[in-house]
Amino acid sequence: MTEKQLLSKQTFIDLFGMNEVDRIEREDELFIEAKRLGLEKRFKETLKKYEGLLKNKIKLDNDVKLPKSKYEIESYNMGNYTCNINGITDKSNYKFSYIPVLPVERYINEDTKKEKVKIIFYKEAEWREMIVDKSQLAISQKLLLLSDHGLDVNSENVRYYINYFNEIMNVNDIKKLDSISHIGWKDNLFVPYDSKGIFDGADEFQNVYKAICSRGNYERWKKCINYISSNKYIKIIMATTLASPLLEKLKVQPFIVNVWSAASGSGKTLSCMVAMSIWGNPNMGALRLSSNNTQNYYMTIASFMRNFTCYFDELQIVKNNKNFDSEGLIMDLCNGTEKGRLNKNSQAREVKVWNNNFLFTNNDKMVNENAGEQIYNRVIDLEIRDKIVENGQYIAKTIKENYGFAGKDYIRYVQKIGFEKIFERFIEIFNEVLEKTSATDKQANSIACILLANQLGNACIFEDSELLSIDDLKDYINDK
Numbered sequence: 001m002t003e004k005q006l007l008s009k010q011t012f013i014d015l016f017g018m019n020e021v022d023r024i025e026r027e028d029e030l031f032i033e034a035k036r037l038g039l040e041k042r043f044k045e046t047l048k049k050y051e052g053l054l055k056n057k058i059k060l061d062n063d064v065k066l067p068k069s070k071y072e073i074e075s076y077n078m079g080n081y082t083c084n085i086n087g088i089t090d091k092s093n094y095k096f097s098y099i100p101v102l103p104v105e106r107y108i109n110e111d112t113k114k115e116k117v118k119i120i121f122y123k124e125a126e127w128r129e130m131i132v133d134k135s136q137l138a139i140s141q142k143l144l145l146l147s148d149h150g151l152d153v154n155s156e157n158v159r160y161y162i163n164y165f166n167e168i169m170n171v172n173d174i175k176k177l178d179s180i181s182h183i184g185w186k187d188n189l190f191v192p193y194d195s196k197g198i199f200d201g202a203d204e205f206q207n208v209y210k211a212i213c214s215r216g217n218y219e220r221w222k223k224c225i226n227y228i229s230s231n232k233y234i235k236i237i238m239a240t241t242l243a244s245p246l247l248e249k250l251k252v253q254p255f256i257v258n259v260w261s262a263a264s265g266s267g268k269t270l271s272c273m274v275a276m277s278i279w280g281n282p283n284m285g286a287l288r289l290s291s292n293n294t295q296n297y298y299m300t301i302a303s304f305m306r307n308f309t310c311y312f313d314e315l316q317i318v319k320n321n322k323n324f325d326s327e328g329l330i331m332d333l334c335n336g337t338e339k340g341r342l343n344k345n346s347q348a349r350e351v352k353v354w355n356n357n358f359l360f361t362n363n364d365k366m367v368n369e370n371a372g373e374q375i376y377n378r379v380i381d382l383e384i385r386d387k388i389v390e391n392g393q394y395i396a397k398t399i400k401e402n403y404g405f406a407g408k409d410y411i412r413y414v415q416k417i418g419f420e421k422i423f424e425r426f427i428e429i430f431n432e433v434l435e436k437t438s439a440t441d442k443q444a445n446s447i448a449c450i451l452l453a454n455q456l457g458n459a460c461i462f463e464d465s466e467l468l469s470i471d472d473l474k475d476y477i478n479d480k
Helices: 009-016 020-037 040-055 140-149 158-171 203-211 218-228 232-250 268-276 295-305 326-335 392-401 406-417 419-436 441-460 470-476
Strands: 082-084 087-089 095-097 101-109 115-123 126-133 175-180 184-186 189-191 256-260 310-313 358-362 379-383
Touching (some): 009 020, 009 040, 095 158, 101 158, 126 140, 140 158, 203 295, 218 392, 232 256, 232 358, 232 406, 232 419, 232 441, 256 268, 256 326, 268 358, 268 392, 295 326, 379 441, 379 470, 406 441, 419 441, 419 470
Parallel strands (some): 256 358, 256 379
Antiparallel strands (some): 082 087, 087 095, 101 115
16 A cells, blocks of 8 residues: 555545444554554544544535446435445445445336336446336335345345435436336337337346347348248238237237147248247347246236237147146137236236237147137137248348348338228228138137238238238138
């Protein structure tokens, strides 16, 4: 330690920020350094002056001297606290945190009106940030959980943190923003294309939310799609994902399309990835999801996706599990709402809802032969009888590198036409399906949505001379 370091203001700020036991140990260390430097007398005199300041409760440093951040923290009113690169100190100069922490934004959820807070903290030479429920900054047990994310909170300092957050958020005008916890329709806007709100949803859905984006070259994607769009299966699966945003506005219940084949390499997964590339990144962990989930997880992600198709790959992974209830899963997903539940305080929890459709890949039919009509009505078992594409590697490489443009164009086109006109066309197709097939009303709704979406998509995205017809889908309709 040099003379300048020993007698610097920061040395004494840090010293008086310690608890009494640690301070005694640190003073001994500093006296040894002072003696080595021949500055023992000066150190004692300086220490005495700072002790005098402390007794008179004069703050040693009330500036927010922090590394540069993208948030406007320089003008913060710190109230009774000091926050700088060395941590946070209260009005008695007790340092309860060795890292700086600040609340920087508040989010009011557009649906629930609940509030969340973004906090930032400086650790290991970088600013980190996280979004938490406001209650998590006010309840000790919840706040302690943030230590797993790197926050310097423990059972000894947690109450200091609670008081600190409360004061800083009350004496400063923390920026308020709208937020959303699901994607899809919000009145006549479509998230994320129209909403300027911030996504405040669960961490496990961040990757899915970020996957709805564009990358690469739109024309290259179109060229690839035109190369394979003459295939009937590709058309049906793409139309399925395009139908999903229509369901809520047309008052049609969710339905499932199960793309199955007993043969490996038929192109089931690739076809679904092609369809999801309309909206964004079709890769695993993005818009391609594993089927290895609990039924509660299926419903949770359905409510998050809200009006986007949920695509789950390889259902056979869990289908043979003795605890797997395929009929229960079908009914849960196609009802569009979860069961009501009470929280630990016996209060009704918010019930999750959704109005989208679902894509599954599978090695067999999803509906058992002895299933009831309510199950048959909700599932289209799309058997892949022939290999869908020959040049699979080219298709896969292209859609993984170029995606996410067409979805926005499609939504803009739908919004421009308006759902009054779209509904009129839907009713025409619906009646035609009932007239030409033995479909039930529920099946006719699903088939009509797919046919309608194919027409709308072809009008604004694709260059396909042949639209899907009822004949293309009649083999997958169950006789009522």
